[in-house]
Amino acid sequence: MELAVIGKSEFVTGFRLSGIKKIYEVADAAETESAVKEVLDDNNVGIIVMHNDDIGNLPEILMKNLNESVQPTVVALGGSGEGSTSLRDKIKQAVGVDLWK
């Protein structure tokens, strides 16, 4: 399986340098949306790497799907350091206490 990276051109260049081949260079929210849908349907992708801001700009439903999806898993990077908000919410919901911080 492979990693996939979705993001703006300055975000993905570095990942290209590290050798990842499944790169989706997107310019706006609409393109991001279609790229995300495509990757979610791709069985060969195990991990999706995205920038936090791009995830935040997705439609609500897709964002939820993305955060709940286990295979592929989404790893969010950068932004305001809130890559773990979805996980944090989930912990709050399941355990009842905010254990993340």
Place this chain on the structure above:
Amino acid sequence: MVLQDVKPTRSELINLKKRIKLSESGHKLLKMKRDGLILEFFKILNEARNVRTELDAAFELATDKINLASAVNGVVAVKSTAFSTKENPEIELSGHNIMGVFVPKINSTGVRKPLYERGYGIIGTNAYIDETADAFEDLVEKIITAAELETTMKRLLNEIEKTKRRVNALEFKVIPELIDTMKFIRFALEEVERESTFRLKRVKARMK
């Protein structure tokens, strides 16, 4: 709340007793499962938190490096170098089982590469690009670890929630209902018994 459509008979009472016993043992088992899952979850929680912090740091470092490389070489040069890489990292999913939850174990190959295997020419590029590639390889490695841990957490949390819901449903809905029904049947049976004793007494009185 008494269950609907129960006939107050002795056989029903026996069946009900069996069901209560079963539900109670199920409740106990599920409770243990829930506690076990939470224990596992706590074990992973700290690790995941550390990996998250490391990941954010690695991303920042990598961004700095690529900005520097673009500043020195120009964006186009960095991009064209990036397109010339050959080896791509492969990941392999395997899994193990924590209390009935399938948890992934991700193995990666080909993330870290020595300079000469990266695929771009050494002469046309400079050390900044090498450093950037280094930083990003590091980042990818961290991403893979984070993905593994975070998936594990997600799955565990889903299972915890499910188990919790079941435990609560049994504890607060199913078992009380069954117990109420049992009480209802007992009461009805007693009533029947009293009635028949009284009837016998009346008959006896009349015979005298």
